[in-house]
Amino acid sequence: MVMRRLLRLADRIQLLIVLVILVLPIAWTFLSAFKPRTEVAAFPPRLFFTPTLENFVELFGRNDFLHNTLNSLIVACGSTLLGLALGAPATFAISWHRMSWPATATLFARMAPGTLFLLPWLLMFSAAGLVGSHLVLILTHAVITLPVVIWVLLPYFDGVPRELVESAQIDGARQDQILTRVVFPVVMPGIVVASILSFVFSWNYFLFALVLSGIETKTAIVASFNFIGEGVTNWGALMAAAVVIALPPLILTLLIQRRLVGGLAAGAVKG
Amino acid sequence: MARARLSSSFHWMAAPAVIFAAGMIVFPFGYAIWLSLSDVALGADPRFIGLGNFARLLADEEFWNGLRLTLFLYVVSLSLQLVLGTWLGLLLARSRSAQGLVRTIMVSPFMLPPVVVGMMAIVILDPSFGIANWLLEQAGLPPGLWLSDPDTVMLTIAALDTWQWTPFVALIVMGGYLSLPQDVFEAAEIDGANGWWRFRRVTLPLLAPTLITAAVLRSVDILRFFDIIYLTTQGGPGTASTTLNILAYRRGFEFFDLGYASAIMVTLSAIVFGSVLVFTRLRRAVTW
Numbered sequence: 001m002v003m004r005r006l007l008r009l010a011d012r013i014q015l016l017i018v019l020v021i022l023v024l025p026i027a028w029t030f031l032s033a034f035k036p037r038t039e040v041a042a043f044p045p046r047l048f049f050t051p052t053l054e055n056f057v058e059l060f061g062r063n064d065f066l067h068n069t070l071n072s073l074i075v076a077c078g079s080t081l082l083g084l085a086l087g088a089p090a091t092f093a094i095s096w097h098r099m100s101w102p103a104t105a106t107l108f109a110r111m112a113p114g115t116l117f118l119l120p121w122l123l124m125f126s127a128a129g130l131v132g133s134h135l136v137l138i139l140t141h142a143v144i145t146l147p148v149v150i151w152v153l154l155p156y157f158d159g160v161p162r163e164l165v166e167s168a169q170i171d172g173a174r175q176d177q178i179l180t181r182v183v184f185p186v187v188m189p190g191i192v193v194a195s196i197l198s199f200v201f202s203w204n205y206f207l208f209a210l211v212l213s214g215i216e217t218k219t220a221i222v223a224s225f226n227f228i229g230e231g232v233t234n235w236g237a238l239m240a241a242a243v244v245i246a247l248p249p250l251i252l253t254l255l256i257q258r259r260l261v262g263g264l265a266a267g268a269v270k271g
Numbered sequence: 272m273a274r275a276r277l278s279s280s281f282h283w284m285a286a287p288a289v290i291f292a293a294g295m296i297v298f299p300f301g302y303a304i305w306l307s308l309s310d311v312a313l314g315a316d317p318r319f320i321g322l323g324n325f326a327r328l329l330a331d332e333e334f335w336n337g338l339r340l341t342l343f344l345y346v347v348s349l350s351l352q353l354v355l356g357t358w359l360g361l362l363l364a365r366s367r368s369a370q371g372l373v374r375t376i377m378v379s380p381f382m383l384p385p386v387v388v389g390m391m392a393i394v395i396l397d398p399s400f401g402i403a404n405w406l407l408e409q410a411g412l413p414p415g416l417w418l419s420d421p422d423t424v425m426l427t428i429a430a431l432d433t434w435q436w437t438p439f440v441a442l443i444v445m446g447g448y449l450s451l452p453q454d455v456f457e458a459a460e461i462d463g464a465n466g467w468w469r470f471r472r473v474t475l476p477l478l479a480p481t482l483i484t485a486a487v488l489r490s491v492d493i494l495r496f497f498d499i500i501y502l503t504t505q506g507g508p509g510t511a512s513t514t515l516n517i518l519a520y521r522r523g524f525e526f527f528d529l530g531y532a533s534a535i536m537v538t539l540s541a542i543v544f545g546s547v548l549v550f551t552r553l554r555r556a557v558t559w
Contacts, residue, residue, distance in 0.1 A: 043400040090288035093281045113495035116536040120299035204384035242390040261442045
């Protein structure tokens with residue numbers, strides 16, 4: 001009995017240590033963002049300070065970071081919508097006809113290194129004069145979101161009773177109506193999870209926008225990468241940028257925590 | 272009439288996605304392979320040279336360096352994440368505590384953009400003002416140069432990825448463990464098997480398929496690891512962190528050596544697909 005209680009205590013202590021290791025770097029970053037500019041890089045590090053918003057004022061005032069954040073939003077929303085528009089009907093067809101090759105094909109896209117596609121895309125989209133546009137970023141990020149949508153939605157579509165679709169057919173519903181009025185409402189929870197994961201994946205993605213964005217379409221992530229390259233780094237503004245970029249994924253995933261790991265691991269089980 | 276409609280096909284609904292995939296994935300993939308077989312200089316017509324780029328690869332010191340670093344990162348990161356993830360996942364399953372705040376803390380690292388993890392690392396691990404060295408100093412330990420030292424840069428990068436993704440592996444392991452028939456563990460306990468034996472002979476074999484799933488997911492990401500390296504060191508100091516993916520990027524987008532860069536990327540892709548294939552085989556072997 002005593003042994004058991006000791007073991008449980010040991011478990012608690014181990015877990016506590018892990019949680020501290022996970023939280024501290026994030027907490028330190030958030031804390032640093034609210035420090036006066038001169039104290040961010042102070043040594044020894046200051047734990048106590050007068051919190052200020054001057055780093056955010058600097059970030060949004062002197063730099064064009066608001067514009068960059070808007071670009072990130074446009075690209076993430078656009079690629080999520082495109083992923084859903086392409087992926088949701090496709091997943092229904094895949095599920096209904098029990099096709100297996102499309103899922104494998106999208107898994108391939110999820111596994112290939114992004115750099116592999118990037119050179120051909122650069123050549124293709126340069127020829128089309130699209131490099132630097134929002135459209136090219138939305139299209140390329142949809143390559144990230146589409147597999148997410150398909151793999152997350154597939155189990156939900158598989159769970160739709162076939163009779164539901166068949167009785168709608170007997171009632172004379174058109175195929176597109178069956179999809180939008182009969183099937184979609186049933187799989188709505190899956191569509192929410194797929195949308196949030198797609199948004200986060202697209203928001204977090206760095207490589208494609210690094211090469212294919214222009215001055216006007218630079219995303220928040222690419223812009224903050226450029227801060228670092230500017231020689232004298234403004235550490236305060238950099239931490240503020242980290243906070244601005246980190247918040248949307250952290251908040252959004254709070255909503256779907258329970259399904260998060262399943263969603264991320266989707267596809268790997270069968271593949 | 273109804274019969275005819277019932278047998279109707281929904282295949283057309285997949286058409287837009289198939290067309291998109293053909294244009295954005297299949298065609299560029301073929302294009303990349305063709306580029307890897309060509310000599311491409313900007314402004315001149317590409318010339319087919321067969322396996323010439325791959326021959327150059329074999330003679331290139333930087334390619335071998337990149338391959339070595341990629342495999343080093345792969346082995347170190349993957350083993351650390353699987354071992355720590357299994358330990359943490361079983362810990363979570365035992366204490367049934369992955370709820371509320373604990374779960375929020377567990378998912379936060381891997382939901383952060385890798386770029387943000389890189390930004391955090393730059394400030395926290397800065398050799399002169401970073402809090403990491405200050406903490407080491409307080410503990411009476413020597414400070415580290417972390418990302419600025421060619422000897423420690425890859426280990427530091429592996430540690431960053433491990434920090435970010437171990438919780439993910441742990442949550443997968445926890446889910447896998449909790450879905451197992453628990454009476455097996457009780458039976459083993461009643462039989463008087465000690466902890467380590469139970470883990471080796473009962474828990475681990477039952478968890479093997481789950482662990483392989485986690486390994487597949489992490490393999491793909493670690494082998495093509497890019498964001499944190501490019502943000503923090505851009506492959507440096509020197510070429511001490513120029514993994515294959517970084518090397519391919521620099522050759523392609525900084526030197527515009529398109530054919531050669533494509534050859535590196537095709538090679539890297541082959542390594543990724545190869546490792547996934549191995550793990551898929553392995554999963555078949557351990558599935559019970």
